[in-house]
Amino acid sequence: MLKLQGIRAGYGRIEVLHGIECTVGDGEIVTVVGANGAGKSTLLKTVSGILGIWSGTIELGSTAIHKKSVERIASLGVVQIPEGRQLFGPLTVEENLELGGYAKRRSGRKAHAKLEEVYELFPRLRERRRQQAGTLSGGEQQMLAIGRALMAEPRVLLLDEPSMGLAPLIVKEIFTILGELNQRGLGMLLVEQDARLALSLAHRGLVLERGTVVLEDTGQALLNNPDVQAIYFGQHGGRRDSRTESA
Amino acid sequence: MTFEQLLQYVASGLTNGSIYALTALGFTLIYNATDIINFAQGEFVMLGGLSAVSLHEAGAPLPVAFAGAVLTVTVVGILFELLAIRPLLRSGVLTQIIVTVGASLAFRTGALMIWGRDARPLPSFSGETPVRLLGATFNRQTIWVFGLTLVIVVALQLFYRRTLTGKAVRACSINPMAARLMGVSYSRVVLLSFAVSAAISAAGGVMITPASFMSYASGSLIGLKGFAAAILGGLGNPLGAVIGGLLLGIIEALSVGLLPGGSSGYKDGVAFLILVLVLFARPQGLMGGRIVDKA
Numbered sequence: 001m002l003k004l005q006g007i008r009a010g011y012g013r014i015e016v017l018h019g020i021e022c023t024v025g026d027g028e029i030v031t032v033v034g035a036n037g038a039g040k041s042t043l044l045k046t047v048s049g050i051l052g053i054w055s056g057t058i059e060l061g062s063t064a065i066h067k068k069s070v071e072r073i074a075s076l077g078v079v080q081i082p083e084g085r086q087l088f089g090p091l092t093v094e095e096n097l098e099l100g101g102y103a104k105r106r107s108g109r110k111a112h113a114k115l116e117e118v119y120e121l122f123p124r125l126r127e128r129r130r131q132q133a134g135t136l137s138g139g140e141q142q143m144l145a146i147g148r149a150l151m152a153e154p155r156v157l158l159l160d161e162p163s164m165g166l167a168p169l170i171v172k173e174i175f176t177i178l179g180e181l182n183q184r185g186l187g188m189l190l191v192e193q194d195a196r197l198a199l200s201l202a203h204r205g206l207v208l209e210r211g212t213v214v215l216e217d218t219g220q221a222l223l224n225n226p227d228v229q230a231i232y233f234g235q236h237g238g239r240r241d242s243r244t245e246s247a
Numbered sequence: 248m249t250f251e252q253l254l255q256y257v258a259s260g261l262t263n264g265s266i267y268a269l270t271a272l273g274f275t276l277i278y279n280a281t282d283i284i285n286f287a288q289g290e291f292v293m294l295g296g297l298s299a300v301s302l303h304e305a306g307a308p309l310p311v312a313f314a315g316a317v318l319t320v321t322v323v324g325i326l327f328e329l330l331a332i333r334p335l336l337r338s339g340v341l342t343q344i345i346v347t348v349g350a351s352l353a354f355r356t357g358a359l360m361i362w363g364r365d366a367r368p369l370p371s372f373s374g375e376t377p378v379r380l381l382g383a384t385f386n387r388q389t390i391w392v393f394g395l396t397l398v399i400v401v402a403l404q405l406f407y408r409r410t411l412t413g414k415a416v417r418a419c420s421i422n423p424m425a426a427r428l429m430g431v432s433y434s435r436v437v438l439l440s441f442a443v444s445a446a447i448s449a450a451g452g453v454m455i456t457p458a459s460f461m462s463y464a465s466g467s468l469i470g471l472k473g474f475a476a477a478i479l480g481g482l483g484n485p486l487g488a489v490i491g492g493l494l495l496g497i498i499e500a501l502s503v504g505l506l507p508g509g510s511s512g513y514k515d516g517v518a519f520l521i522l523v524l525v526l527f528a529r530p531q532g533l534m535g536g537r538i539v540d541k542a
């Protein structure tokens with residue numbers, strides 16, 4: 001279980017997060033919705049250790065992780081799929097996946113079995129295993145980003161806008177797979193602009209406004225909340241069309 | 248110039264060129280991991296050669312002196328990273344580059360105090376009798392140098408292409424933060440890059456010492472030529488570094504043979520002429536620079 005308490009953090013001297021409380025139970029999907037600049041990505045960065053926190057604690061089970069290095073936190077099973085996917089473009093699909101499993105240091109048959117597991121989930125990645133990751137379509141790249149994270153056998157997956165820049169059909173496919181992964185017990189902290197879609201997948205949701213959690217409820221309750229609907233389900237609260245590309 | 252003479256020039260070019268190639272490769276490994284141009288690279292070559300001289304004089308057989316020298320300089324490279332480069336991580340790449348310039352002076356001064364001013368020799372790896380090949384006679388050392396360089400290049404290639412650690416190093420040169428998010432320790436990758444870079448440059452230094460002696464001051468020129476070779480091949484491209492090095496060696500040797508006067512007076516100028524030409528005409532080098540992440 002991942003537990004954030006009183007998280008304050010920011011850039012330079014500007015505080016962006018003003019005391020965030022958030023827990024992700026085992027096998028739970030928690031969605032964070034909020035406008036551009038609310039601090040959603042910043043929140044994920046504090047969990048994965050990219051951004052140090054000013055005060056508060058972050059615990060994984062009974063281990064405090066907020067003072068650990070990025071690579072240590074990843075090795076402990078808190079695995080982030082960063083904004084913009086951040087694949088190793090010049091490396092092949094398979095090399096990207098192998099690197100995803102770096103912390104596990106598998107070799108031989110075990111490494112192969114894990115790769116096969118991911119290829120089962122994303123058959124298209126198997127077809128393109130020898131292709132450079134940078135040449136994949138947007139949808140395939142997102143699949144690779146998820147597959148790469150799964151190679152690490154995460155205890156909690158941190159996802160930053162998995163729908164970004166993807167056509168609606170592909171987004172649906174991706175979210176279906178996220179749902180399946182959750183069925184198998186994987187917990188997720190999911191940040192998403194497409195609030196309707198993300199909340200329908202989530203057990204619980206948080207609404208983040210300028211660095212403060214203003215609302216917390218079950219995913220279903222937030223979906224039906226008139227305020228949330230008015231602010232986050234409108235034309236402008238949805239996906240940013242300018243970033244949409246076909247897969 | 249007869250064909251036989253041409254072969255001779257090419258052979259001597261390959262000898263020096265191999266050393267430039269290894270030095271250029273040393274630059275490349277550090278540059279790819281850190282964006283640092285290590286101006287102390289040539290000093291690793293010098294330290295390699297002189298350490299081998301001392302070990303050999305102390306009675307170590309050549310192969311042992313070779314290995315011992317490479318090991319010594321690897322430790323120097325590791326300490327250099329830990330003590331001079333790592334503490335300056337937050338000060339930025341430019342500061343780190345300036346530190347490498349200072350370190351280069353420090354290494355030279357240290358070498359002057361340990362080994363004195365004189366250029367020192369090593370015996371050839373397997374005697375002086377030349378071998379005949381393709382109708383020309385070749386120095387045995389040439390074959391050693393070229394052969395060992397090939398072995399090193401192929402071994403490195405296998406390491407970076409086939410092993411998980413090697414792939415992690417490549418991942419770090421593409422996107423360090425993404426690599427860290429997979430659990431790769433970037434600081435260890437940097438340390439490894441300095442260690443390997445120092446090791447291969449030192450190996451180059453040991454191999455060239457029988458052919459052209461080594462003094463405390465030899466490192467700077469070799470370093471600058473290695474840098475020119477790396478630029479010629481495309482800075483950040485390992486294959487380019489090797490090809491650039493060999494090509495530079497051959498062009499240098501041919502310039503001695505072909506230019507009027509026929510002396511080696513021009514030789515050292517050639518590298519810098521090429522450096523300037525490449526920077527003007529094709530700054531990305533022959534093979535293109537480092538492949539950056541466009542994903």
Ligand SMILES: Nc1ncnc2c1ncn2[C@@H]1O[C@H](COP(=O)(O)OP(=O)(O)OP(=O)(O)O)[C@@H](O)[C@H]1O
Binds near residue numbers: 016035037038043193
């Ligand atoms: N590297 C940075 N340096 C300085 N300020 C930053 C940096 N990254 C983000 N910020 C600022 O922090 C605030 C929160 O940004 P953040 O990226 O967390 O928002 P977000 O909720 O993820 O927005 P979006 O939906 O656009 O991704 C913004 O005001 C932003 O300008």
Ligand SMILES: [Mg+2]
Binds near residue numbers: 040041042083
């Ligand atoms: Mg964001």
